Amino acid sequence: MKRPIRKAVFPVAGLGTRFLPATKAIPKEMLTIVDRPVIQLAVDEAREAGIEHFIFVTGRNKGTIEDHFDKQYELEDTLRRRGKLKELEALTRELPQAGQTSFTRQQEPLGLGHAVWCARELVGNEPFALLLPDMFIHATPGCLKQMMEVYQETQSNIIAVEEVPWEDVHRYGVVAKGAQMGNAFEITGMVEKPKREAAPSNLIISGRYILQPEIFPEIAAQEPGAGGEIQLTDAMIRLMGSKPFHGLKFQGQTYDCGDKLGFLAANVASGLAHPELGAKFRQLLDGMLKG
Ligand code: UTP
Numbered sequence: 001m002k003r004p005i006r007k008a009v010f011p012v013a014g015l016g017t018r019f020l021p022a023t024k025a026i027p028k029e030m031l032t033i034v035d036r037p038v039i040q041l042a043v044d045e046a047r048e049a050g051i052e053h054f055i056f057v058t059g060r061n062k063g064t065i066e067d068h069f070d071k072q073y074e075l076e077d078t079l080r081r082r083g084k085l086k087e088l089e090a091l092t093r094e095l096p097q098a099g100q101t102s103f104t105r106q107q108e109p110l111g112l113g114h115a116v117w118c119a120r121e122l123v124g125n126e127p128f129a130l131l132l133p134d135m136f137i138h139a140t141p142g143c144l145k146q147m148m149e150v151y152q153e154t155q156s157n158i159i160a161v162e163e164v165p166w167e168d169v170h171r172y173g174v175v176a177k178g179a180q181m182g183n184a185f186e187i188t189g190m191v192e193k194p195k196r197e198a199a200p201s202n203l204i205i206s207g208r209y210i211l212q213p214e215i216f217p218e219i220a221a222q223e224p225g226a227g228g229e230i231q232l233t234d235a236m237i238r239l240m241g242s243k244p245f246h247g248l249k250f251q252g253q254t255y256d257c258g259d260k261l262g263f264l265a266a267n268v269a270s271g272l273a274h275p276e277l278g279a280k281f282r283q284l285l286d287g288m289l290k291g
Contacts, residue, residue, distance in 0.1 A: 002155060005148065005210060006053055007122075008046040008129040011115035012039065013059035013106035016134075018259055027062045028258055029133050033270045034277070038257050039065055042133035044094065049144035051129060055102045055122045057115045069101050111229025116211075117219040125213050127151075135207030136266050138273070139252025143208050146250045150184045151210050156244040157236070159187065160208035162254055169199040173233045175247050176200035187245040192233040203247065205233070206254050215239055 016023035022031065029039035036044075043054055058065060072091065079088040106118045116130060129144055137143040137160075147158050161175055174194055178186035189200055218235040225231045236245065255266035271281040 002152075003127050005049075005127055005129050005151065006051065007055060007126065008051040008053070008131055008144075009055045009057065009116060009119045009123065010039065010042055010046075010131055010133050011057045011106075011112060011119075012062055012065055012133060013057050013109055013115050013118075014112075014134075014258070015109055016258060019263075025061060027065055029062075030064050030068065031257065031263065033136060033257070033266050034274055037068060038136060039068065039133045040094070041136055042131045043069075043096070045137070045142040045144050046129060046131060047094075048142045049129070049148050051144075053100055053102065054096055055104070055119050055128075057106050057118045058103055059106050059109060066103055069096055071095065110224070111227075111231055113219045113222065113230035113232040113235050116232055117216060117230070120213075120216040123213060123216075127210060127212050130209040130211055132207035134256065134258035136255045136257050137206070137208065137250070137252050138255065138266075138269055139250060143250045143252055146183075146252075147208060147210055147248055150182075150246060150248050153182065154184065154244070154246050156246050157212055157215075157239065158184070158210040158246050158248060159236075160206050160250050161203040161247045162206045162249065163202055164204050166196055166199070166202050169194060169196055169202055169204065172204035174199045174201060175203050175205060177203060177247065181246065184246045184248045187240070187247045190233055190237050190240070190245075192231055203249065208250075211236075212239070212243055214243055 012027060012029045016028035019028050030037045033041060046054065056065060076088060076091060102122045104118055104122060106115045131144065143160050147160055150158050159175065170193055173190060173192045175187045176189035178188040191200065215235055218238045219230060222230055222234055225234055256262035257266050272278055
């Protein structure tokens, strides 16, 4: 029986230490790419892929994320009275409908695996999408939508992967590539932050997953790894013993917005591609680069 992917999990409980002091009081997921918070872009991507329920795993100091997806009566009323209908529309257009969002808290930042595990009751016994919002993926169609097409064929666990230079593999989770299956391929192994010599490929796990609910008991069974954190990759490696995993080298460009350089690059790329600002921004940049 085909099981549709209706729910997406967004882990947003990380401390964002690479972005201090900005992230002292503001969640890194609320930093903006042009005029949209990073978390909004991830929700947009999920919605485009057909997701109906958005589950956020938050932590302390992350309240503004919940506010962002709520109604803002005072602001809406002021905009209405001032006749700023375009702005009002922008504010309300993408608001999830009542009951479409859930928020749960990871009380301590014990790692990505643990954050995902915190969503187990909200996900229940069905496959789900997992999006790391600070990995902004510029793609048309969106990365998750591309993955959904593979899921229609495989009904398996799916990981979005991308190629990086070999000298960078030690910073990421890396997959081993098996047989090609159309656009996707079988994943035969995974390793977290390998040395270059030990890496099975230069294809890295890039922040988008479709996972079967059997991942939850695998996370629960796990001992904390490096830095006391419960790693998602370790649980996926265990699940690979009983459930197939496929990789998709998606079409698009990833920017790690939890990293200052990645965040700057995301803003430049999105600014240049912006339908209203793009041309002027290009002129401005050209001038700056010449000057
Ligand atoms: P990161 O390692 O990028 O997040 O985790 P971080 O810990 O906030 O970043 P730095 O290294 O301190 O700057 C990847 C994703 O997993 C979430 C983060 O919010 C991010 O979306 N995460 C990580 C959690 O939700 N809980 C955790 O315990 C760790």
